[in-house]
Amino acid sequence: MRLLYTFVWILSLPVVLLRLWMRGRQEPGYRQHISERLGFYPAYPQQKTLWVHAVSAGETRAAEPLIRALLARYPQQHLILSHMTPTGRTTGALLFADVSGRITQVFVPYDITWMIKRFLRHFSPSVCVLIETEVWPNLVAQCQHFAVPVALVNARLSEKSLKKALKLSSLILPAAQAITCVAAQSGPDAARLQSLGVHTLEITGNMKFDVTPPEHMAERGARLRHWLGDRQIFLCASTRDGEEELLLNAFVANRKANTLLVITPRHPQRFEQVAAMLAQHQLSFVRRSAMDLDAGENPLPASVDVVLGDSMGEMYMYYAACDLAFVGGSLVNLGGHNLIEACAMAKPVMTGPYTFNFSEITEQAIAAQAALRIANPDQLFQQAWSLLDEQATLRNMGQNAHSFFLQHQGATSRTMNMLEDVIRIG
Known part of the structure; x- marks a missing residue:
């Protein structure tokens, strides 16, 4: 099923890139760093690296207290902060301006096997931390292949999303089961995630409560x-x-x-x-x-x-x-x-x-x-x-x-x- 999924991604890539360019008419950030979405990045020094993926602005704001805690706990490590949207990238740049020397922001590649492989080889992260709902089948599979543990944190899953996931169970369930650990926002979220076969799961609450409003x-x-x-x-x-x-x-x-x-x-x-x-x-x-x-x-x-x-x-x-x-x-x-x-x-x-x-x-x-x-x-x-x-x-x-x-x-x-x-x- 994942091979078919990858094949569909490859076939649709021209349409996806055209749509990206069209969205750039209203939001120019979609026309920037397009090579990153294909797995091509500027030179990156060999160093210990943590990877946090926050798809857009909301997830990036939610991740702020965790990212700051990671930087404090692991002062020798650099952090890759990846996004899918320009608003996520802009939000990250504003939130972490004071620690920009320890964070590199990029767009994550599309979920095509060779693109994800290029990303992992380029940055060699020691861990992948996904924020809230971003579980991509090839991304998780390639992390497993490269022995990069995957954590899904501040995780939430609505009843509607669960039904969609179960309709694609042959694709989504293996990805969910390959996740190393999950930190769920609530009891209902945890129950729905467990129904996807997640093995190690804790209810930790919502990290957005830990965000301190700027004075x-x-x-x-x-x-x-x-x-x-x-x-x-x-x-x-x-x-x-x-x-x-x-x-x-x-x-x-x-x-x-x-x-x-x-x-x-x-x-x-x-x-x-x-x-x-x-x-x-x-x-x-x-x-x-x-x-x-x-x-x-x-x-x-x-x-x-x-x-x-x-x-x-x-x-x-x-x-x-x-x-x-x-x-x-x-x-x-x-x-x-x-x-x-x-x-x-x-x-x-x-x-x-x-x-x-x-x-x-x-x-x-x-x-x-x-x-x-x-x-x-x-x-x-x-x-x-x-x-x-x-x-x-x-x-x-x-x-x-x-x-x-x-x-x-x-x-x-x-x-x-x-x-x-x-x-x-x-």
């Missing part, structure tokens, strides 16, 4: 809040394709005086699309990219309806500035995004009906009275406006959110305990 982001959030004026601020964060239209329709139909909507699309290539939607809805808006928070500008005019958060790496700033946050990807059937960054900034959270990617965390946050679930966009704005008028409830939810964040820390140290044995083997 300067709280300060910049205060500046943004001052610039936005004295209106109540409702943040719709990490929104996805198909979701913004629903949100804007509901916002127009449920307008409320003295409120400001801030919307931050999840992917930068969609900033222009959302700007066009705002114009179509005849909403007055300003872009974050047009603001200079350091210039001491006058507060935002009251005539502005929406702020479009068209920036990367500032999510904590947006959370710090808002009164109430909705976490996107949950009004459409995409499984949602995690609530942790909002909770870390002590903000009350709202979420939609589709949260299967983070089901346990979401249910726990709701049970802790840190979050609320709504059924549809109209209910979202009606509930949001109601909450913004109930300052005591809003304050209590924010305090509950921060307590929830603090109570769930410690996953990184538990994961490190597991990895030390694996790295010793490698």
Whole structure:
């Protein structure tokens, strides 16, 4: 089955590269370092190397506490940090600027046998650490061939993803069973991963709870809040394709005086699309990219309806500035995004009906009275406006959110305990 899978990959490679080039029209980073995606890299010195693979921005942020722990625990080792998306690479460069001399960032090759072999021969990593869900059959098989132990950490697997994996069981199960060890985010994730035949598994929790919000982001959030004026601020964060239209329709139909909507699309290539939607809805808006928070500008005019958060790496700033946050990807059937960054900034959270990617965390946050679930966009704005008028409830939810964040820390140290044995083997 893996031979057939590889053959299909090879046949589809021209289409994949064309699609990569086309995506580069909106996000130029897709047209950079293309040779790396084929397994060709600049010269790399012979040195002890750890390899961490974080596919995109979310996984890279989740991996931050672990990467810093690895660098501290193994000061003689260099670290290869690989990605699939330009946003992941950009996020990594921002997060690890202070330790850039010890980290080399690259794109991981496509999952074709000879490309993975070139990567492994070139860098000779002693261990491969995959973040969250990135299990590729040829990658795992070639790591096994080169005696490179594979750890899947901060691992999650939704019921939907499990069903897909079982349909391709002859391909996915051997890969899962070849993984050296797995650190799962939750009990349900662990149970689903075990059904794929994972041998060594521990429940370590979610490392995103161990990410420390940068101090300067709280300060910049205060500046943004001052610039936005004295209106109540409702943040719709990490929104996805198909979701913004629903949100804007509901916002127009449920307008409320003295409120400001801030919307931050999840992917930068969609900033222009959302700007066009705002114009179509005849909403007055300003872009974050047009603001200079350091210039001491006058507060935002009251005539502005929406702020479009068209920036990367500032999510904590947006959370710090808002009164109430909705976490996107949950009004459409995409499984949602995690609530942790909002909770870390002590903000009350709202979420939609589709949260299967983070089901346990979401249910726990709701049970802790840190979050609320709504059924549809109209209910979202009606509930949001109601909450913004109930300052005591809003304050209590924010305090509950921060307590929830603090109570769930410690996953990184538990994961490190597991990895030390694996790295010793490698």
